[in-house]
Amino acid sequence: MKQIDKKVADSYFRERVRLIVLFLIIWFIVSFGVVMFAESFENMTFNGFPFHYFMGAQGAVVTFIVLLFINAKVSDNIDKKYGISEEKNEQLSAGKALDH
């Protein structure tokens, strides 16, 4: 076990939080944001639907899925940048998992 600079650890946390905040802003806009202004999208059409309907039925859901995959991938890259090894993580958390 070796000590690492608190600043390095903090910047790891900051990068992850910045990412989460960014994604939650997009999450909010595509769902709550579009609903709030639904009436103004009624005359735009997309994929055969009025735009507000498209966002509710397809657009928002697809955005959510894409955001989760981007989050997983980018977080992996951040882990790599800070020298976190997944094998080590698995070792450390072994036995803490409820495997069924």
Added chain:
Amino acid sequence: MDTQFLVSLTIIIASFALYIGIAIYNKAKETSDFYVAGRGISPFSNGMAIAADWMSAASFIGMAGTIMLLGYDGLAYIMGWTGGYLLLTFLLAPQLRKYGRYTVPEFIGDRYESHSARLIAAICTIIISFVYSIGQLSGSGVVIGRLLEVDAKVGTMIGVVLIAFYAAFGGMKGITWTQVAQYVILIIAYLIPVVFMSLQLTGNPIPWLSYGKIVGQFQELDQQLGISQYTEPFLKGSKWQFLALMFTLMAGTAGLPHVIVRFYTVSTMKAARWSGAWALLFIGLLYLSAPAYAAFSRFILIKNVVGQKISELPAWTGKWINTGKLQIADANGDGILQWQEMVISNDIVVMATPEIANLGMFVIGLVAAGAMAAALSTAGGLMIAISSSFAHDIYYRIFRPNASEQNRLLVARISIATATVIAGLVALNPPGVITQIVAWAFAIAASTFFPALVLGVWWKRSNAAGAMAGMLVGLAVSLGYILAAKYGGFSIAGIVDTGAGVFGAVAALVANIVVSLMTKEPSQSVQEEVYDLRYPEQMTYKDGQVWMR
């Protein structure tokens, strides 16, 4: 007894035989390689298991019908039940994984160092799971009612017996591969009718691309029939109700005990992130199809059923009228069925549409099997959540720490039987349609666990007094609002019972913060543990320093 009954029953029994077979096969295998290291379940398979766990009778049986009858306003369910996975995966799942407790009451009890908080959390788990299971029993009543052509009430009673057995035998739950199989059956059963209808109506087999055309035609059709426009927003409720319901479902998703538990089965924080992503992809497949299902059903009803002579309606109508979920009355006495003369329950749309569209016996049977998988698997899981909260968290951890294993098992079995019977009695006369009942469970979860978990993970100053105040205030506000709105006609800004979570969550958040700040801060070791959740497993926070292992 007709051929359809035999076909449906055969498919249902065959699918259950498959689940049981996989469960037995895996159990045998498990003992043999118990000590082999690194036997992790990949995030991909885990995602499917989460998806099967998650999609209940509300998603499978109730949702498309709700969208069909509510039009745009029903889409709050689509966005709410998918968007919650972002809150869960960003804010809670990886951190809870690192903390490493087995149940939600266990996390709350240990994080807040309080048996009273543990007790409140266990009671909340029981209430949430109980309300949720009423929706599942009501759903199994619809399926069994149609299958046997009896009233849905009788179907519900048969469902109670099935679920009690299912849960008592361990629910075939907890075995990831059984759930993977359940997901596969469920999604195939849902997609086949949608794809067939898409092909029948538009000539394009890809429903997600084709149903826009159908929705586009509604404008004209609705005008002709003189009914409300399908895509026009906020006709069935206010805009605030839509937003409140969506928030309730999202925050509730991130606070549902039986869903959170699934994230304890992954190996690391990284695996938790990937599992969340895969889970939402698999869930999204059904949620993207539900509005298509709704649009096709509505189109077929308008085109083929409305405007027919009532005396010449096809055979399926009679069978559904027997379940008590479809009513047809010739109000104006002209012998022809008008849209307004047909009262169709949200809960039968998915089950009835394959019959209405003449998709054949096999598809009808398959949909019944998928619906049974959805209702029974979730109900089984809920019953296990109830019994473990009662037998483990309350009885064993708090009241009888020296109770024997056998004794605890007995208590667990009794609590399953009691809870199933009581939920069944309530479901005999369901207080709402499935999606609505389930939304109440989400409102309570959003008001109790969501604030307690988010603050517990992200704010080290939050303490036991704050958490207890938050959960109790949230529970009181959400239950109070649901009852006042449902039975007392009370509402704020047009927000009805299903949107209650927004008030409960805000009240709980404020209560937790205010009471925490007024009382003593939590112990040094708990504060360090919370700080530690900022980092991956390999980094540890100790005495103000970060260590790399």
